[in-house]
Amino acid sequence: MSASPASDRAPVTGAGRPIDLRSDTVTEPTEAMREAMRMAVVGDDGLDGDPTVRELEAVGAAAMGKEDALFVTSGTMGNLVAALVHAGRGGEALVDEHAHVARSEGGGISRLAGLMCTAVRSHDGMMDLDALAASMRGDYSRHGAPTAMVVVETSHNHAGGRALPLPYLAAVSERARAAGAAVHIDGARIFNAALAQGVPPAAIAAFGDTVTFCLSKGLSAPMGSILAGSRDFVVRARSYRRMVGGGLRQAGCVAAAGLVALRDMLGRLADDHRRAHVLWASLRTPTPALVGNAPDTNIVLVHLGASNPGGATACAARLSARGILVRPRDADTLRIVIHRHIDDDAIRVAAAEIALATGSEH
Ligand SMILES: Cc1ncc(COP(=O)(O)O)c(C=O)c1O
Structure with a gap:
């Protein structure tokens, strides 16, 4: 027909x-989120800190099994700040050819963070491991800068929400670390991936040095993402977050919804x-x-x-x-x-x- x-x-x-x-x-935010936002205890997060933001960062870090975390305005900001910390001007990032960070974030990791961004051939959200190995640069050469960061995305948006197999993540992580590059996980929907794979999100995040996840997607918070990593990484990320305009003030008003998201919405x-x-x-x-x-x-x-x-x-x-x-x-x-x-x-x-x-x- x-x-x-x-x-x-x-x-x-x-x-x-x-x-x-x-x-x-x-x-849209739930009633419980709206109430939590109304009642949030706040402070100046650009001065001596906002207690609700700090609580959300601690809960987010724990969920990812990382030492610390930073509240950022969006997944895009989380990925950008991660790129700034891992590489900064002159480094190279390897990403899969269909990655959100490569296709849908305004080119920020190149245009703002100054990374040379190389898209690696991929299928079903997964980079071809031989192509990844061949793309990895250990040192400066006439052709470019060393690979500073490899990005993996799970669940993978373009690949229809694929939860990337853990052995694949392990293989990427092993290759990147052997070459001295950091692994950043764009885990905008990492809780969906974890649920599908029957593992805690930290078991996925463990394959990355750093991870971004979003509160504002299936978890229904009105805005915000978490960028998690080591304590040292977060100190530097906090400084870059300020540079890209993400230094917020009484952000506990929105972080409160994020806490409800992590408490009530995962199941x-x-x-x-x-x-x-x-x-x-x-x-x-x-x-x-x-x-x-x-x-x-x-x-x-x-x-x-x-x-x-x-x-x-x-x-x-x-x-x-x-x-x-x-x-x-x-x-x-x-x-x-x-x-x-x-x-x-x-x-x-x-x-x-x-x-x-x-x-x-x-
Ligand atoms: C896989 C993935 N990464 C990052 C983002 C960016 O998140 P935000 O829209 O909060 O910047 C999205 C948004 O849809 C996404 O799907």
Whole structure:
């Protein structure tokens, strides 16, 4: 059946809110977060410290098994500050070719931190280990600076929320450390990865010298990320955070929501994973090629195939007209993200509409 008639019918959600599957960043703070923010004990974090921020940093560091941590405004700032500390001007960073830090953070690690950034061939979020080894530079040469940092991302956004296998992380870590390079984990969704792999997040973070994780995605806090590492690393990171405009004042007002996120919201990520699986299974039944492998976490990729009229952009527009918001990952692929505001009914409706819009309904 042709996909185009789907947009001619009345939107499924009527006058209500659309079913927003664009990202888990659309989650809004819970009532408990709003209350905690209202009641937060605060101080000047740029002077003698904010007690709520300090508490969040301690809880975040403990969750990652690191000595210390720093509250930063976003995942992007966490990754940027890590690059500044690990390398600064003139060093080289190796990242996988589809890494968020390479594709979606404004080029900050090159443009602001001054690193030469080399993208390593990758599949399913994982760099080709031979290509990684071949890219590693031990010293200055006519061609460039030594590799100062290797970045791995888990769960991997572009790879559909893949929780990267621990043996892969171990292999990257071993190669990087042998070459004297630091490993930074972009763990924006590390709690999703840990849940999928049945390990504590610290078991993943152990493969990195430093790790960033986000409070503002599936955990529903309104803003903020944590950058964790050794005590020395955090001393230097605090100074660079100030340099990039992240020296905050009464930030306990928002850190309080982050504490609630880490206290209350980790367990419920399992609901997002279960619903992502339900969506995947219902799309897969008529057309297995539409969705590929089962999702590890809360992201489902829909592969439209070259024959779909207008590709991912047109398909997203057809869905939007029906009240289902999704984002193209690339020309032929939609990225669908499940989060706290998506319940079982929304999954059922979304599955039916996606099947219609992609021309793959039963
Ligand atoms: C894997 C990954 N890393 C980093 C970020 C950046 O986080 P922020 O939007 O808080 O800057 C994102 C955001 O979606 C992400 O998916």
